[in-house]
Amino acid sequence: MKIICSTLNAKYIHTNLAIRYLRAYAEPEFTVELAEYTIKDPAMNIVSDLIAKKPDVLGFSCYIWNIEETIKVVSMIKKINPDIAIVFGGPEVTYDTVEWLERHPEVDYIVVGEGEIAFKEFLVQFASTSPDLSKVPGLAFRKNGKVKLNLQAGKLDLKEIPSPYRFPEDAPYLGKRVTYIETSRGCPFSCQFCLSSIEVGVRYFDREKIKEDIRYLMANGAKTIKFVDRTFNISRSYAMEMFRFLIDEHVPGTVFQFEITADIMRPEVIEFLNQEAPKGLFRFEIGVQSTNDYTNELVMRKQNFEKLKRTVTMVKDGGKIDQHLDLIAGLPEENYFSFRKTFNDVFEMRPEELQLGFLKMLRGTGVRLRANEHDYIYMDHAPYEILGNNVLPFEDIIRIKQVEDVLEKYWNSHRMDATIEYLIQYVFESPFDFFQEFGAYWDSKGWARIGHQLEDLFKRLHEFLKERNIGNLEIVEGLMKVDYLSRQKYSPRKPWWDSRYSKKELGSKYQLLLQNPLIAGPAFKALELSEKELYKHTLLEKIPFDIGIFQTTGEIRPIESVLVVYYDPTGKGPIISSFAS
Template identity: 70%
Template sequence: MNIVCSTLNAKYIHTNLAIRYLKAYAEPDFKITLAEYTIKDPAMNIVIDLIRKEPTVVGFSCYIWNIEETMKVIKMLKKINPSLIIVLGGPEVTYDTFLWMEKIPEVDFIVIGEGEETFKQLLTAIHKSKDCTTVSGIAWRNNGEIMINPQRNKLDLKTLPSPFRFEEDLPHLSKRVTYIETSRGCPFSCQFCLSSIEVGVRYFDREKVKNDIRFLMKNGAKTIKFVDRTFNISRSYALEMFQFLIDEHLPGTVFQFEITADIMRPEVIEFLNKKAPPGLFRFEIGVQSTNDYTNELVMRKQNFKKLTRTVTMVKEGGKIAQHLDLIAGLPEEDYTSFQKTFNDVFQLRPEELQLGFLKMLRGTGLRNRAEEYGYIFMDDAPYEILGNRVLSFADIIKIKQVEDVLEKYWNDHRMDHTIEYLVSRVFPTPFDFFQQFGTYWDERGWAKIGHQLDDLFKRLIAFLTYKGVKDLDIIEGLMKYDYFINQKYKPRKSWWSTSYLKTKRTHLYKQFLKTPTILGKEFANLNLQEKSLLKHSLLEEVAFDIKKYINEGIIERSPSCIVAYFDPIQTKTTIFSCQLTDLEPAK
């Protein structure tokens, strides 16, 4: 048989771990070809590529982000080749399996739940006798009637072969995210999450996992993401793996983990803060809500005080970037409560704050109780909510406005000093800033168009001017600082009117070349010649002592001249400044 395992990833940089486990488990009895696409690829292009492979069996790994596009591909494939055997698997079709078999008559089989052994047994049945009645954990058709066989017992994960040793994957490791498991299952019972359905946590063989990681790094993998639902559920296990990664990582490699922050012990964080190289680890932490009643309704155990302690200790350590998640639309969390949740979490100043919307996943307890809370949601994937009895669709629209500007102005870190000033000194709360700016942004149609970096600065200034914000010159000075500090090369144009005419700039440059210590010892040590300084720097005036604000957080109205030097060798920007009172007036 010619067997193809395929999926449609959300992005090109993603890889699908499931189909690689299927391939590894089926070998050497069956030779499987992997075929990955993205949801952005035209369905016709996918179909053409698959048909050219002349498959006997095509298996698709299905998720909420790809099921709709996958169905289009399946229907076309079956019309072109009615004898083609189509198998589905994955979390999206594991639940409501009977309905999926009815909805997609082109599908011959659905593998339910954990698929490695089931898929291999199914291939064996197809190959030998086409009698599938004894295969556990599948849905199939018997003369048009849909049949479902109960799932098999869980696998012993320690016996699974490695999914990372395929020659065809090696050239792509450096360009894509590599996903790895050290465990399956979750100890918690959050009713909005599929992981709550599986009871208990099972672990892979530790030494096999370590050997896989060594192999991946040796062959160029740069971003390795652990998909364990709670990586740190076992403190001893997590510490062992952290120590291994610290000891054996290769330069440029980043490891990402999903962490439950409120169960992480301070001594573990102290160990990481002391031993981990900067940038080696990245933590993803699901906060979801700080409303205790909401968390109780979804059976989510969370101690926000301990979570805050963990996030704060990690941030103070300065070694590990943190990505915190919120979910809008959980039971009994109205707009006002979500506003508090947002402010509670933003107060921690995570490097990234992801604002998502509740999705009523098939098989979850919350979907089964949707009517109890008055939920309305999309009929098709991703099943995102459209409202409930305490959160209207109008409220959801407003929160989506927050999401849009939060992504552009906080998570992308284009103007950290400016946003920090606005959320802490200008607007009543961080949520107020993002909501008001998001509404202004949306009303002008900016959510529907693309943006250059300069556009983001111009649009923020337009919003602040519209709001009549005081001390706009201070804010504009911070924006200039942020703009410069995030540039690798000298920009060819600016979004503001330049501070100095040519004669004034010439006068200032002469002073800096004559007495470089005006800008400090670090500038003087650069020993810049006139040609290099003129070519690779910019001068601007700001309305306050920028050095004092950056170092001490104090705004002192005393005009400064800032010099942004764009180092062409190290491709980094350094900003120097001096008070105008320290400079000689132009003659």
């Protein structure tokens, strides 16, 4: 019997943990082949590859990001070979299961909930000469034209699950893809927009086995290891033990990513990480979602924002760990102006990344079950994103999407941090207002529908600020030059701005610098550049403030200056200074 477990990942760099658990648990009684694709792959290519493998049983791991494409694939497969048994599993089909089978005759079976025991028992029955599908826990199937749904089994003892990380064919790809690792299942919280709230309690895998798996993954080249635990730090003693282990035994260049609940993290844990963790070893994802107390109450989300802010601030001050904070627009009773406050509350902490998402009415969640209470309208198909509710009309959702677009391009990408910091502090009323005004302008120009190079991003921001007629535009232009040039490895051939020194002016500035390199600072003098090296590797531009003072204190001291940017010929990055013109 040929068995294939497959899925369509969102990106090539992702790996699917679920199908690896199924394979590991089914062995050695059954041999399961894995076949992963992406949602960007043409359906015909996926179908051709799977048909060529000649499966008898073909299982798919289903999520909101791949369900529509997966259905297209299995519809084609069933037309080509109706004898292939199609099995679905995963969070997207665990709820409204009967409806899925009634709507999609191309799907033969659905495994609900945890799949390890159920899938293996399904294979046992499928291979039997007298199969009895009623013995398969959590299986939905058709019998006499009607859909039957068996009761699920009790919770699996996670300490008994074999490792899904040791398949030899995965080893060559560990350094090229994100490796997902699970040390617990379940969540202690009851947030009504999240599927994790449905499973009560938290269960842990065997700690020593997990450590051995991590050692194996690092030894075989894994670079990015992401823990999928819903609340990694719910047990302080467990989190501390794992942090200590990872600090002590990590391989240089490896990054570990966690989802943490920030308001329950104790200061002594953060102090330990700030003192002991190497810079860049850890990365935190923190779901804030909303700072509106009433909204959080409605979705049964317990959150102490002051304690959350304390954690984020302490971690940021430590300078060791990048933080990715999440917001959800469209939660109950959070209108446009309330969301503006939420955004500004969170942006005030200056996270390295701020992810702005929109509420998705996931099957099985409380917000979907009680959607009528807040007049929600939402997409009929995955990802079930909201289109409006009683306090947030579609027009306001579009406005917030404009914010999301430029936030990703201009803050999360860190292409011009100094410029954005100045604009939100001195030019616009708040961070949200800057991103909203610029996002609306961006949208009005049709830029969301076309591609852009780095230079385009600077030109488009400059055009917006110029048309808005902001004060101190020359200061902002200077900051934009610094941001742009500091992110180049080599001297750019044609910078995005037009205002440059004439050939005569440039020659006199170079001669001045050649005669007295100390005017650009001790670091520049220490380079001991020859005249040839100076002209070849150094860029001079106009700037209306002293860059040395700005780099040291953050103060903008208006003074006509010459920006000096030396680009190391080995591509190590620039040394930036200035001198009074």
